[in-house]
Amino acid sequence: MTNAASFIRRHIGQSALILLLITAGYSGWVPALHAGSMLELTDLLAHPEQYDKQTVSVVGEVSNLQLATTRDGQNAYGFLLKSGKGTVKVIGLGKTRVRDGEQVVVEGIFSRLRQGGRTAVLNEIKAELVRPLAQLTPDFVG
Known part of the structure; x- marks a missing residue:
């Protein structure tokens, strides 16, 4: 795998994790005090x-x-x-x-x-x- 492909996979994985955490927070899955x-x-x-x-x-x-x-x-x-x-x-x-x-x-x-x-x-x-x-x-x- 080239360095560019490795870089893209690593950052897409991080972006997906960030999106999951944001979505979970807005859906109420993450406990929060309002x-x-x-x-x-x-x-x-x-x-x-x-x-x-x-x-x-x-x-x-x-x-x-x-x-x-x-x-x-x-x-x-x-x-x-x-x-x-x-x-x-x-x-x-x-x-x-x-x-x-x-x-x-x-x-x-x-x-x-x-x-x-x-x-x-x-x-x-x-x-x-x-x-x-x-x-x-x-x-x-x-």
Whole structure:
């Protein structure tokens, strides 16, 4: 293969990858936070049935952060997300770098009621993404 042919194949492959990533981002395949989809925690708590089992994005302050390990040995965490007059519980798998008192954006599945054996948990978000507000670019937060 000539140098020119090799050059063309290499750059066409890179262009295809870039196009795939751009397309995936616009189709929603890549998780992203959009200011238009941000929900006030007080609205979530005022109408929990409307958001039950739905993906939500909310902002609040981390409180009572607890780190744990599942039976399978996987890292897990939980904390209370506080904002204004409301609080929801946030749980997630993996490591988290957030700290108590830090303002964060949480994106995940909201459950109005979750049964855990004999325990009923109200207003919980199973986090898919937790990011400190300070790390987000201005494009993400409006």
